[in-house]
Amino acid sequence: SAVISQKPSRDICQRGTSLTIQCQVDSQVTMMFWYRQQPGQSLTLIATANQGSEATYESGFVIDKFPISRPNLTFSTLTVSNMSPEDSSIYLCSVDEGASGGPLRELFFGEGSRLTVL
Amino acid sequence: ILNVEQSPQSLHVQEGDSTNFTCSFPSSNFYALHWYRWETAKSPEALFVMTLNGDEKKKGRISATLNTKEGYSYLYIKGSQPEDSATYLCAFDNAGGTSYGKLTFGQGTILTVHP
Numbered sequence: 001s002a003v004i005s006q007k008p009s010r011d012i013c014q015r016g017t018s019l020t021i022q023c024q025v026d027s028q029v030t031m032m033f034w035y036r037q038q039p040g041q042s043l044t045l046i047a048t049a050n051q052g053s054e055a056t057y058e059s060g061f062v063i064d065k066f067p068i069s070r071p072n073l074t075f076s077t078l079t080v081s082n083m084s085p086e087d088s089s090i091y092l093c094s095v096d097e098g099a100s101g102g103p104l105r106e107l108f109f110g111e112g113s114r115l116t117v118l
Numbered sequence: 119i120l121n122v123e124q125s126p127q128s129l130h131v132q133e134g135d136s137t138n139f140t141c142s143f144p145s146s147n148f149y150a151l152h153w154y155r156w157e158t159a160k161s162p163e164a165l166f167v168m169t170l171n172g173d174e175k176k177k178g179r180i181s182a183t184l185n186t187k188e189g190y191s192y193l194y195i196k197g198s199q200p201e202d203s204a205t206y207l208c209a210f211d212n213a214g215g216t217s218y219g220k221l222t223f224g225q226g227t228i229l230t231v232h233p
Contacts, residue, residue, distance in 0.1 A: 112161070
């Protein structure tokens with residue numbers, strides 16, 4: 001199973017600033033996924049990061065607010081731009097791999113980056 | 119918009135108790151149902167991926183059942199231990215495997231097991 005490292009693990013940020021979260025995977029993967037969990041809400045997919053092409057964003061998320069880089073098959077960054085208190089969330093990087101014992105796939109996650117915006 | 123609901127939102131049990139919680143999801147366009155355990159300050163960890171109606175999976179003291187026709191899954195923990203304390207997430211996959219990773223998550227059930 002993939003081992004995923006994220007940093008920072010947590011940060012306190014000022015309104016209007018931007019923060020970049022890094023995600024490193026110990027193996028080459030085609031797609032990497034960025035999720036967000038706002039307080040009391042579900043884990044929600046922000047975008048899918050593909051190496052060599054622009055990220056694919058889900059409804060409600062835009063590139064200007066959440067620019068993503070994917071320079072190679074083991075690394076991605078997510079930037080949260082011009083932050084407001086509503087951006088206070090846990091941001092998770094994930095990859096999918098075949099579930100043990102069959103063709104199904106399951107997600108492997110980093111430990112998350114907990115951002116608090118004041 | 120897909121609606122995945124989990125209940126209860128939180129649960130407190132005593133060590134040794136058995137417990138269960140529910141995930142409901144759309145019964146149409148079903149591909150797979152995932153359960154994850156998310157301990158504080160750790161990564162969410164996959165418990166089960168289930169696809170077949172009537173399927174039952176087990177991992178140690180934890181088991182899960184699936185009813186795709188009525189759109190629900192139960193997660194059972196037998197003889198709860200303090201280390202079972204975590205948020206349990208279910209996630210619905212209606213993508214037929216063609217959009218890997220695009221799961222719709224419920225809000226989770228927060229389980230606290232008291233010694």
